[in-house]
Amino acid sequence: MTLARLLKDAVRGPGAGWRIAGASALTLTVAAQIPGELLGRARRRDLLATIPNWRFFAPDPSVHDYELVYRTLSHQGETSGWKQVPLVRNRRAHQMLWYPERRAGKAVFDMGTEVLRVIDQGFATVRDQPSYRALTNFLRREIRQTENHEAVKGFQFALVRSAGYDLDERAEWQFISPYTSIAPVARPTAMQGR
């Protein structure tokens, strides 16, 4: 059978629509696998994440954690020491089957990556990132739940890049936020379009 005949046969008959749709989706998936943010056009509009990313731990694996730390400022103007938000539990065998807390650890890692990606563009850009706002709100709630929040006027947080269990490597402070008020930010009463 000639190539032309093979192709003609493939785009005709029962299931042709599925074959064409599948081949197109596969091509789009291939196009979305090029490493690097700049070459990410194929996935740019994919809000529902329907185009898979198969580059797990590649080409450069994540060999660091982003620790989330904060300190508070009291109404008297006193600053507390830095405190770490515990997000990842110690590893246990049962986590092979059930490990819901991993999502929170991964979420902070994703947010840290997003914040640090735009840090070279200045704080005005960082401040507009949903990840920055989510981290700020998260810490505001965390402090209100774990501290005597009435004594707290504001807080500051930082993302510290550490080598996890490897304590021989020095942790590096990657981002330090400005002081932020502990008072909750007014929320929109109804969802508004963007």
Next chain:
Amino acid sequence: MRRTAQALRRLLHTALEPPTLTRAQALSRSERLSALTTLSSSLEHLAQRHQTEPGGLNDWHVLREAGPTPGPLLRRLLDRVAEPRTTTALHLGRAALATALLAPGDGRWRGAAQLCLATSGALLFPRHAYGTDGSDQVTVMVQGATGAARLVRAEPAKDALVWYLAAQANLSYLVSGWVKLIGPAWRDGSALPGVLRTRVHGHPRLWALAREHPRTSRLLAHSVLALECGFPLLYTRGGRLTRPVVSAAVLFHGANAYALGLNRFLTAFTSLHPLVAYTAVPKTHPVGARRDDRFRTLAAAALTTATAFTAVAAVRRRAAVLAGSPGSRLLVARSGNLLQYEHHGDGDPDQPVLVLGTGLAATPDHLARISERLAVTTRFGVLGYARAGYNGSRRRATGPYTLAESARDLVDLVEARVCPGRPVILVGHALGAEVARRAAPLLGDRVEGIVYLDPCHPAELLRSERKSRAAVEQTRNLTRMAWFLRLGTGALLSPLDWATGLPGPVRRRIHQQHADSRMWWAALREWRAMEEEFQRHTGELPPVPGRALVISAQVTADGDPDQIPLHHELARAHRAGGECVVLDGAAHDGMLTRPGPARETTRLITEFAAATRPAHPHPAGART
């Protein structure tokens, strides 16, 4: 002994037996495994419900601003899905449906149930955007395609859907394996202990073991690479390799579940294996003989067409990049290099000419906001050019490249295209400023001054810890961009946000320049020379003629405390004195590309140039 040998032979025979799985069996196993993933995923979200409440890591009031903007209909749907009660109800429903799918049976309702899970999974993805992973994506894809395969009646359509998932499975291993090979950490074996030491993915005891036994750890990592890169080999030898390869993959995902805490990946990826096994059944078997394999032909044709399209687009793009902007001209420098330049404005003959030089991996259009404004609002001459290798400028000099070559090219450009006697102010961003500093002594007294825009300093790699650390990443990023674009991936370049707001033709040119490998190869060549020369730098900066204005971006100054002293040294090296200014709120590139900071940069350049003494140039043809 003989019995043992016989048993081993039997075992080997069984292991190497080609698969005989029917399509119905494959679909049934796949949907049960992906149902397990959904069950686990939804129960996890229910257990972590506080993260979706106000102040949680997945608070919808914040998250809805993340990612691409949806259309109004999808926006309303996502808002509805994200309501706390709806989210909880959806997860409860998904968990119930997934449990039902685990029960025995083969009814068509399973197809509808799977499509429900796929649709709800996709709609819930933005709701839990932070903390999702590849297993969530795989499950939506598997449930969507296997659900459709259950519902469609035509056998070829069912096979097309199964083939689609099998092809994705092969692609997942291939991409993961081959892209890992690009990373030095995977090649030298440091990746595995590196990942294992992290708290988010790692395991303390296994990390200690990997560190104690580096050779075994490296062997293990390389075995994983071999498995991933060679996964499609299971289709060879009549399907005899299917069982060993799939078994190794199951073992791999099991190990990941234990070591890296990737529990859902185990069921998510193994749900693809039955479909792979079905497509690997040899044609000599009745199951294989009945299977419709036309998807392979079409997929190969689609990939070939896409490759041809990108190749043609790359050739057209290269031609446009070489042509440059409509007003550009060419000049042959003494080095043999062909320089593309453009007079943005001639200005008044008694006023200085501003010669603009760009940084690494940037073209004259990068300075468009500044050059256009200077040309329109001032009486200075404005001359922009592309260094050899960028745009239509070609490097024809033989021998290894040094920064001195670029400095001499700049001198040739000024001498050939600026009237004798007319003062010159060199304006350079980053590396462009360093080239200007080296060119100035060669130009002598006609250099009225240099405007340094967030410049490089030849001692920065030795004195700035941050710059020194970033150097490795710089080499890696430039090398990868150059290679990926050479392979024709320019069509995949995302729109450059910083170019938004520039006139359409300029924006299109900038996009073409960045999507073409040429600029990146030139940048890599310059960066290697720059890194080598900067590493060897000793002593103080030599004196530079004229005045200096050093404009530092505030973000650069804030992020690296070593930068400001280096910038001050640049100013002090000027015989006629220098001034340093920090541009508030500006970033390294943003000072040129963002409207506000670019306006301020232009103002500072204008004020600096306005202090120049009037000149009496000789009129000379097309010179500025």
